[in-house]
Amino acid sequence: MACLQSSLDPLVEITVAEDTSRDDQVTVLVSGRPNKEEINRFPQLEKLIIPWAGVPEETFEVLKAKPAIEIHNLHHNAVPVAEYALMLMLAAAKNIIPMDRALRLSNWQLRYETGTASLLTGKTALILGYGHIGRVLAKYLKSFDMNVTATRYSVKFPQAEDRVEVYPANSLRSLLPKTDYLIIALPHTPETDGLIGEPEINLLPPSSILVNIGRGAVVDQGALFHALKTKRIASAGIDVWYNYPKNEESRINTSPADYPFHELENIVISPHRAGGLNTDDTERLRMSHLAILLNAQARGDEMPNRVDRQKGY
């Protein structure tokens, strides 16, 4: 809170949920999953800010009755997610999971095996869903002299953006055969559901590496499992899944998928941590981005990061 206050214009007044004395003055609510009562509590409410990027299904539902309320989200997590995506690319490329596991058992054999590691330098990356995260990631990848390509739904013709070739989403199949690293940064929408299935994976080179930091359902889990199991692709780094813990108790026994990905050597698996939830670093970024939105409102400027309710992001 102190961190947020220090970045705010003096014009912005903050109140907290416990304080009901100014409910009729509140124009902006910061809440990820408000229920109907919370929305109805503020008669002057103009804008809801979700303090992260992905808008929960139930929040769209709750706001259906209030079409005039704008939904905004925060992209402060583009930096941690892009760092995490690069970590997964490198960890998968260098095969660090089995290396670490074997050496902990005093086994050095992998040191002497051929063909178990790839470079990023000079290779081609394809980023699906070229938005906030993709632009940060592209900056890192260019430092490796990678050839960075990308797709974006809103692009109609191929275009160059700061040394990145951005293609329309329907160019996917023609791009896959040239892709060494496929990075999925797409939200889950009807258009992206199961977008990467067996036919798409079969277009990738056998040496390719797939990283998903978007949403699990964009990649068909059976197709991914079989491609890794049969070495149809070299490896993968996966942070987003098909099954999530439904409550605190199930955090210790929720298998992330319906296939035994945990048996595979050529995958790095991670419990949806790319946003770097709960770290001091992330909270600092979140507060400074929240301040940008609140300051815009206070100054009468257009508030950035408006969510398109139709598209869902």
Add this chain to the structure above:
Amino acid sequence: MACLQSSLDPLVEITVAEDTSRDDQVTVLVSGRPNKEEINRFPQLEKLIIPWAGVPEETFEVLKAKPAIEIHNLHHNAVPVAEYALMLMLAAAKNIIPMDRALRLSNWQLRYETGTASLLTGKTALILGYGHIGRVLAKYLKSFDMNVTATRYSVKFPQAEDRVEVYPANSLRSLLPKTDYLIIALPHTPETDGLIGEPEINLLPPSSILVNIGRGAVVDQGALFHALKTKRIASAGIDVWYNYPKNEESRINTSPADYPFHELENIVISPHRAGGLNTDDTERLRMSHLAILLNAQARGDEMPNRVDRQKGY
């Protein structure tokens, strides 16, 4: 061999060990660990090229009787080692080893823990031994807007090199308290033996991360173990060790250190793989760098990468 030949000047003639017909014409030998007979076999020998960076102790020994023979080495591995160093920094910063291990057991608890991940963005890196590897690594780190500092033995006064602050080696202790990521890229010499011990580690901030891709003996193993065990520093990524397999049989049962690093959660351990030995990518880089040295010889230019026998690198 075809790959090497394609990068060579027509002036360069190559012969292989099995062919003894041209032994008296050989002026350059490419061999990592030649014995005395191999050296004496070539009466015209002017130069030995070690096809990697670190010159083996026994090779210096063998060549003691031949002070006129120049030793050269290859730094083609600067790119794979720098990529590997970044992988270890990110893997340690994001705590991926315990995350992957727990999720393979359907355990998501780490997802909800605080303070287990750090950003690179905006932090300060200190690279000890700013040579070929450090310069490549610095290029990557600058893409994260990191503040990159470094030390080099041959520097007498602090100087800026392409946005990196390079300090004399004796500035170490004044640099450590400001360091978030300490990357050790030093060779093992009498000056660097045990350079990072308990007093040095105690100067690092508790949130700092240590990565060693130089040589194990530069870091005191007991001091490192205790610092990690007691969380005196946050985590480490270690590719270079204290004990190595002495033969093929012992590859499955050689503990890399005298302390149980394998019991620690806050470390990524790797069996000296940063050079990316044996991958196609690395061999391509190695051959193109070897060609640069051989072409220089053929043209009568000074051959690059001469090793200083006194300094040992």
